[in-house]
Amino acid sequence: MSRGGVSRDAVLKGMRAALKLQRDLGLDRGEARGHRVDVFGAIYRENVPLRFCPLEPLMGAYMRPDGNPGIILTTRRPLGQQRFTAAHELGHHIMNHDPHADDDSILRRAPDQMRDYMCLPPAEQEADAFASYFLVPDWLITEIMRRQGWTAQQLQDPGTVYQMALRMGASYRATLFALVRNRVIATGVRTQLAKAQPATLKRALVPDDSLSSTRDVDVWHLTERDEGTVIEAGRDDLFVVRLREDSGAGYLWSFDELEAAGFAILKDGREKITEGTVGAPTMRHVLARAGDVAPSHGTYTVWERRPWAPEDDPKRWSFDYCPVFTHASGLFRPRGEPVGNAQ
Ligand SMILES: [Zn+2]
Numbered sequence: 061m062s063r064g065g066v067s068r069d070a071v072l073k074g075m076r077a078a079l080k081l082q083r084d085l086g087l088d089r090g091e092a093r094g095h096r097v098d099v100f101g102a103i104y105r106e107n108v109p110l111r112f113c114p115l116e117p118l119m120g121a122y123m124r125p126d127g128n129p130g131i132i133l134t135t136r137r138p139l140g141q142q143r144f145t146a147a148h149e150l151g152h153h154i155m156n157h158d159p160h161a162d163d164d165s166i167l168r169r170a171p172d173q174m175r176d177y178m179c180l181p182p183a184e185q186e187a188d189a190f191a192s193y194f195l196v197p198d199w200l201i202t203e204i205m206r207r208q209g210w211t212a213q214q215l216q217d218p219g220t221v222y223q224m225a226l227r228m229g230a231s232y233r234a235t236l237f238a239l240v241r242n243r244v245i246a247t248g249v250r251t252q253l254a255k256a257q258p259a260t261l262k263r264a265l266v267p268d269d270s271l272s273s274t275r276d277v278d279v280w281h282l283t284e285r286d287e288g289t290v291i292e293a294g295r296d297d298l299f300v301v302r303l304r305e306d307s308g309a310g311y312l313w314s315f316d317e318l319e320a321a322g323f324a325i326l327k328d329g330r331e332k333i334t335e336g337t338v339g340a341p342t343m344r345h346v347l348a349r350a351g352d353v354a355p356s357h358g359t360y361t362v363w364e365r366r367p368w369a370p371e372d373d374p375k376r377w378s379f380d381y382c383p384v385f386t387h388a389s390g391l392f393r394p395r396g397e398p399v400g401n402a403q
Contacts, residue, residue, distance in 0.1 A: 070186045077155050077186075081102065094204065095288075095380075096292060099194065103149075104393075106153065109129075109392075112389050112391075114389060119137065120133040122157070140230060155190065166191075196235065208224075212244045215245055221256075236253055279299075292384055293382070298349050303364070306364070315328070323349070331345055359381075361377070361378035
């Protein structure tokens, strides 16, 4: 019955429940497909109240006081860990498990390690499998690779895996397991990639900046491939935006709208694209973050225009910004409102 670590029956049960819920909620089609799975929104749509509070050492719990289901999540962990815990607790609910509280061993368990799973009750194995398939389903990996134009070869680079993890809203480690499961990378490659330090990957994207701490900061590398990407960002996340600019023909990207919306532009420059003769396009390179008064949830668009003929064939690039404040306590409300009641 056991194959490697986790029981095959538990994996199949968790996987089927996750794929069914994605279908029922329409997460695998239309606009939702290709973006990170909205796990907090899914809990809300299943009519399960979701509350954030400063738990320690617990990560989260599935409760059913007086028969009414509820999920609590700690505020004391970064978004990726909250999302995995949320998916695990949602799995308990969907599969009619008994109420259960989880500590951070749910983050350390490795699906291919027998010793991690030998003594684990079936409900925990099922909830883990549910969480993994719900957050990083195979179709999402395929879709993100297609949108980004990433090959299996490129996903042997830890920096690319980190950017994929951000877009899926999963941890770097969970993304590696999903890539192996999906046969994008081999187990041996995963072992190598697992040695990369997220802090190093983040600092490599902003080499001139001394990030004092990388703990609650993610660094998003955004390009034209990210048209429409849902950026579920923490308060201090950094955005490295690189857009091809047809400056030879007089077109310039303007980031004024972003500044007006509350983003702070920390750096703005241009790099030559090496094919360059006179008139060749350049790469516009902007470093941004949320300003003191953070921008609200919404779709933001920047335009590439010729300043003297702004209506003449402008090009646009937009993204969906969804701020998430990991450290606020309170009841979750959907539609990009701040989590909790701190605002
Ligand atoms: Zn559990």
